[in-house]
Amino acid sequence: MNLVYIAYLADWKVSQGVIRKITDQVKTWSVEHNVTLILISNCEVTFESNSNFNVKFFRINSFRSKAFVFSFVFNYLESIDIDIIYTRSILPFFGFKKILKNYKVVYEINSLVRKELDSKIKNSLRDYLNYFKNIYSLSFHTYLAGLVCVTNEIEKFENSYKIPSIVIPNGISTNKLNKKIGSGSIIPQLVFVGSPNQSWHGIEEILDFADKFQSQLGFHIVGAVATESIYSVENITFYPYMNDSDVDNLIVNFDIAICSASLYKKGMYEACPLKTRKYLSLGIPMIMPYVDTALVDKGPFEFICEIENKPNNLIDNAERIIDFSKKFKSRSYDIQNYNIEIDISELELTRLNFFKSIINRIN
Template identity: 30%
Template sequence: MRIAYLTHFNLSPESGVAKKIASTIRIWRDLNAEVVLYVITRQADVADWALSLGGKAFIYTGGSYSVKKLSAIGRATKDILRWKPHAVYLRRDLVYPGYVQLAVQLPLVQEVNSDELAELKLYSRTQYLYHLTTRNLLDRRTKGWVFVTRELCAVHPYFSRLPGRKIVIANGIDLERFPHLPPSAAPQPTLAFLGHPAPWHGVDKILRLAQMFPGWRFHLIGVAEEEFPDSPPNVFFHGRLSFSEYLPILTESHAAIGTLALHRNHMHEASPLKVREYLALGLPTIIGYKDTDFPQGAPFLLELPNVENNVDFAADAILRFVEEWKNKRVPRSEVLHLDLKKKERERLRFLKEVANAL
């Protein structure tokens, strides 16, 4: 089966999303699929990353609606149409003419990772209005949908009504590529967060935790100090780091912190990549949502209510959780169902079903 994996990507090649894409492509190839990664980007390091995966990069300059970006998407579209894959796998993006053209001529499957309209409303009114008025041009032509949560697939007022085949595949992780860490030897409770300071991640809540527990240490990986001036002295900002650079920080951490403010984009369920990485490494984790892969919860996940003041009234629960897990790690046997190999077999079967249905 020939698959064109298409993504508009301007994050770090070290990000969780980049790791997920790379692992997906490698596993699909191991399962005898012929895959070409098509990346639309304005970053030279992302272009190099795409080429290292045997993919193709289409570089542009300018903003979301620049002529050069439209041209880059147009070139990628022409290349895909010439190749004639059995399916196009698109990581959901704003709508562009090239995407619509692909959906008209080839079976196109979209991967939906969040309520992007709610996220855009927090960032850009222009992009929010553009996406609100144009998304149906692509969505009504889309043949298949992969959602990372049941909430997005079955409950969301827009996605639940869309035509096309649908499947829920929560985010996973390639477990064999991550070591299982020994318990931390740090003398004082140490917690880590991995990600960027998006509103729904709740970095401001982590700063409140640091004030509530001045004897603990909080490491924020992927967050710059200038973004949060006047932070408590027990908060340590590390900015963007590679895996080899931040692994020692996670090794000394007793627990990790996941998404704490999903309510800010009106969602209640998620399967964040960073939480999969924490669990693969063995770190018990504090979260503020329902995890798709742990619908009944788990002893190593402290699930706070998905409300604005969750960390404030859960201080005692957080203290007990960190104390309980301070000298332990999450057994690898408890997270085997997160392994990406099983999930990618399921995703590949779904792509074949969509392609064969036409």
Template identity: 25%
Template sequence: MQMISSIFLSSLIYLFCKPLFKSSKSQSRQMERQKMKIMYIAYFDASVISGVSKKIFDQCRAWSANHEVELLVMTPKKPLKDVSGDGKFKIHFMIYKNRIQQIVLPFFIKTKHIDLIYFRYGTYHPIFEVIFHRLPTIIEFNSNHKLEHHNNLSRLKTLFHSLTRERLNRLAKGFVFVTDELKADFSCKGRPSIVLGNSIDLKRFKILKPVYNASTKAVFIGTPGCEWHGVEVLPRLAEVLKDWEIHIIGYPRDYFDNKPENVIIHGYLDIKDYQTILEQCDVAIASLALYKNNMTEGSTLKLREYLAFGLPCIAGHRDVDFPEQVDYILTVPNTSDGILKDIQAVRRFADAWKGKRVARDSIKHLDTEYKENQRLDFFKYIIGTQQ
């Protein structure tokens, strides 16, 4: 009932606000040739610090070096008090259920004289349909949303998404996909698109001092509810590798009913606290269950963060930014027990990297500055097509 009333109210807002926006073409012609005014719209929980929020803030900082940037965060909860754009870009928050904010949003965006909307794909809202219809919009896809909705939402919500998904997609002037696999599974219908894996601001990370543990120490950082992380296989791995010590960060201490003694659960930690654990470890473990999202290729944020710290990684998928095999990533089968299928290969990989870290030059193509310049070039191209 709550969803139905929300849709009804949103539809009224849509009909009322549609006349607000005039065509963006005249505005685009007046835009300075090199400087853009960009609004980034993204869904994430602003009440906690996450890999997604850190990535988006880094992107906005990179864009704001030469452009005006405003970030609109759609959040289910009130944001952390100290969240800011460091004076480099503006951040605005909209609480999902705040009806007043929904009504005001089109008026608010109208006053900003935006050149381009960058939308990290999320839940449909009629207000977005009004905005995207009048302003050049690029939609970014990070995962197989059709399957995610089917696996994680109620039947009613899944039906809602299936009925409304294309209403926003058809208004986009261009698309960004984080993997080739996602692009291949999507029909752009002749509109421009690029594949650009997730970036990370390497300047924020120092390569950790190498360690050589007599007994291997591995670390895994994940989030409860993100089934594709594959944390459930780690106790089984620890039972096989009894001489290993496996540190799990991000999960409550009672997450597993039974776990081996060589599995240490640390709960949620901020970056300063979990860095002290990473400093002690020989290797890191990235997502192991992308098969749950019907994906074989990824661009995961944690793998990039591990590499930024210099940690070699074990991953259950191929990564879009590493099309060729590299010696600092061990790719195991993308199945429920993939990491268990060749234990000797896992051992050899960890032993080979003891006392070493991944060189920064090996991963410089992941850097925010490098990747975001490519994204900005795509923005300029899309705006140019609207003039």
């Protein structure tokens, strides 16, 4: 197949996990297929010289370049052979609808779009303009050839046009990672990896919890610092935003991982974050306040402490979390001993078969 991946990220420098996922995907596809990765960003991304796929870069460094970038992308697409276009973004910019009308486009949906948009409105004019821009882009779905939803919940709520769809949770290359080393501390050391300005990550929940149990648990907050100055307590250590490999090397030195703690804020109860796949691959026990798509109907697992997806979920389950952290402080596990599918090679084979079904269905 001739495959094109259109990746639009306004700032690649703060999207390390997504970059890693996309590059692992196209590398997997390019083993047997002709693949072109179209990057649209404000800063250029380099790839190792042995990458077996084509890369075309479009820089967006002004309002005009951002507004018309998909017109330039369309002109480029006309020069190459294409069976399927894959994208993570549907944007109401000039030229995008033309791409949708002229090619078989498969869209990967990573969240409950409408609910997430509602959660981001903060009564500013910019927020409302972004809200209506994105709501308008939802009307473009009628032109899609297929949907890939990363959770069952998303497929249920987002496929209002009854487009051919499939659920494929996020995956990573598990063979690239080391295993948990642990802290060696008497007190369990918990780690959370997040991003700024993502309320559903639950950074406030985590910091409040840490503040109340200073003598029993240590906390390490990576990348999600928004309120560091008001939490100057001894058991919380903050780390700046760092690249993906540095995160890998850091988190293996802790005992327990905390997953996103406030997904209820955007109406989600099921998820499959890339960081959770990382924890699973590294063998780090987890505190998980939601249903993970890859674990549906396969648990419970002793290395996962499941708690409710609701306000104050950490504090309300403090005794369970502390006992779990003490029990698993010096323990790890090997994900290969469990029927949990997170490796990208198997997941991408499913995705490629879905592409073939789209081509055969339309032809």
